[in-house]
Amino acid sequence: MKEGRQRAILRILGRNKVRNQEELLEYLRNEGIVATQATVSRDLAQMNIVKLRDENSGSSFFSVPSNFLHVIPDANKSVSGIVSVEISGQICVIKTSPGYANMVGAVIDSKCSGHSMGTIAGDDTLLVMLRQNIVLEDFINNLEQTIPGISSKYI
Amino acid sequence: MKEGRQRAILRILGRNKVRNQEELLEYLRNEGIVATQATVSRDLAQMNIVKLRDENSGSSFFSVPSNFLHVIPDANKSVSGIVSVEISGQICVIKTSPGYANMVGAVIDSKCSGHSMGTIAGDDTLLVMLRQNIVLEDFINNLEQTIPGISSKYI
DNA sequence: TATATGCTTTTATATTTATGCATTATATGC
DNA sequence: GCATATAATGCATAAATATAAAAGCATATA
Numbered sequence: 001m002k003e004g005r006q007r008a009i010l011r012i013l014g015r016n017k018v019r020n021q022e023e024l025l026e027y028l029r030n031e032g033i034v035a036t037q038a039t040v041s042r043d044l045a046q047m048n049i050v051k052l053r054d055e056n057s058g059s060s061f062f063s064v065p066s067n068f069l070h071v072i073p074d075a076n077k078s079v080s081g082i083v084s085v086e087i088s089g090q091i092c093v094i095k096t097s098p099g100y101a102n103m104v105g106a107v108i109d110s111k112c113s114g115h116s117m118g119t120i121a122g123d124d125t126l127l128v129m130l131r132q133n134i135v136l137e138d139f140i141n142n143l144e145q146t147i148p149g150i151s152s153k154y155i
Numbered sequence: 156m157k158e159g160r161q162r163a164i165l166r167i168l169g170r171n172k173v174r175n176q177e178e179l180l181e182y183l184r185n186e187g188i189v190a191t192q193a194t195v196s197r198d199l200a201q202m203n204i205v206k207l208r209d210e211n212s213g214s215s216f217f218s219v220p221s222n223f224l225h226v227i228p229d230a231n232k233s234v235s236g237i238v239s240v241e242i243s244g245q246i247c248v249i250k251t252s253p254g255y256a257n258m259v260g261a262v263i264d265s266k267c268s269g270h271s272m273g274t275i276a277g278d279d280t281l282l283v284m285l286r287q288n289i290v291l292e293d294f295i296n297n298l299e300q301t302i303p304g305i306s307s308k309y310i
Numbered sequence: 311t312a313t314a315t316g317c318t319t320t321t322a323t324a325t326t327t328a329t330g331c332a333t334t335a336t337a338t339g340c
Numbered sequence: 341g342c343a344t345a346t347a348a349t350g351c352a353t354a355a356a357t358a359t360a361a362a363a364g365c366a367t368a369t370a
Contacts, residue, residue, distance in 0.1 A: 001335090002348065020326060036350055041328055048208050050215075051327095058200060065287060086272045088287040089245040093272040120282075122275040127284065157318065175356060191320060196358055 005033050006043050010064055013049065014136070017061040024062070082147060083124075087136065092116075092128040101126040104147070111146040115139040160188050161198050165219055168204065169292060172216040179217070207290060218290055237302060238279075242291070247271075247283040256281040259302070266301040270294040 005028065012018065012027045021037050021044070028035060043049075044062065052063045081100035086093050096104055101121035108119055108128055115138065117129045130139065160183065167173065167182045176192050176199070183190060198204075199217065207218045236255035241248050251259055256276035263274055263283055270293065272284040285294065 022326085037327080038329080038351080039349060041326095042348085045208065045213060045328085050205060050207050052205050053200065053203050060205075063287075086286070088272055088285060091245050091272070091284050093284050095273060120275055125273045125275050127273075127275050127282065177356085192357080193321080193359080194319060196356095197318090200358085 002043070005035060005039075006047060008033055009040070009043055009047070009049075013062050013064050017054070019059060019061050085143065087130075090130045090132065092130055092139075094126040094128065096124050096126060098124045100124065107146060108143075112139065112142050115142060157198070160190060160194075161202060163188055164195070164198055164202070164204075168217050168219050172209070174214060174216050218292070220291070240298070242285075245285045245287065247285055247294075249281040249283065251279050251281060253279045255279065262301060263298075267294065267297050270297060 008028060008031055009024065012024065012031075016027065018024050018027065021040050024040055025035065025037060028040070048065050049062050050065070051060045053060045081097040082104065083095040083097065085095075094101070094104060094108075101124055105119040105121040105126050105128075108116055108126075112128070115130055115134045117131055119129070120127045163183060163186055164179065167179065167186075171182065173179050173182065176195050179195055180190065180192065183195070203220045204217050205220070206215045208215045236252040237259065238250040238252065240250075249256070249259060256279055260274040260276040260281050260283075263271055263281075267283075270285055270289045272286055274284070275282045285291075
């Protein structure tokens with residue numbers, strides 16, 4: 001019960017700007033999950049979710065801390081030299097085995113140009129600068145298809 | 156009036172974990188600044204200050220966004236090769252003496268991994284990519300302890 | 311001087327979020 | 341299965357935050 005609801009909350013907050021807990025309840029109801037405000041209040045506290053402010057509108061909305069959104073390399077089929085993938089704001093950082101960052105960067109430059117403004121590679125760290133209005137999930141899907149051996153999941 | 160109060164708020168929030176607006180009003184009163192809850196509510200909105208959750212206690216407290224914070228090298232005791240530190244959004248740029256950026260990057264990789272997703276170094280410029288939803292004050296404290304010779308100040 | 315204009319602030323109140331307590335569900339040991 | 345412990349939930353309400361409306365105050369303007 002709780003676990004499924006919290007997973008749903010992550011999904012919902014990842015896709016929508018939710019401005020208060022009543023609104024979140026509605027989204028949940030649309031998925032067939034019924035709960036009360038008190039319950040989601042506790043969920044949010046437990047998940048460390050916070051309310052941030054929209055720079056422009058000034059209105060506030062819930063935000064999932066990054067440690068709940070991980071893109072992890074799939075150990076079974078990892079042939080790409082990728083160690084980890086992490087996203088924060090418009091920045092995606094990909095850690096690779098030593099010497100691999102440039103190669104991965106080249107791949108992303110050619111295959112993810114719709115999502116990426118560009119990349120800069122060190123030796124084992126690749127910086128991908130994401131475009132402003134992309135849908136993060138699309139980029140992740142793109143990554144998954146482009147670079148065999150990584151998969152994303154929530155939590 | 157307003158400007159001085161907001162400056163005080165930055166100072167107070169940088170040094171203390173303030174848990175609600177009434178508490179903030181008390182801190183202000185201790186500095187001889189009298190205002191009402193409604194006023195600081197607007198101040199916080201205007202300054203984009205948000206409430207985060209303490210990882211351990213679960214209780215929440217106000218946090219100042221990056222564009223109000225500056226970290227500067229302390230000229231008196233600067234022995235680390237660091238020239239300047241500046242933060243914008245999720246990006247921290249550290250300028251160093253020529254050739255030092257890599258070294259500083261390695262230090263940060265090992266000592267600040269909780270706050271940093273990764274670093275990329277040029278010759279005299281180091282880019283530190285910060286995780287989402289970190290408490291910036293914590294990162295800066297960490298930096299100060301990790302790299303002797305820098306100190307931070309508010310605005 | 312009187313009037314208008316654009317903030318800032320307060321007061322009063324609405325909205326939003328958190329929480330104590332009782333209840334129900336779920337797990338654990340016998 | 342039954343008893344008991346533990347956790348999850350809802351209800352009612354308290355606490356915290358935001359906001360509408362009015363008042364204050366400085367500056368500009370006729």
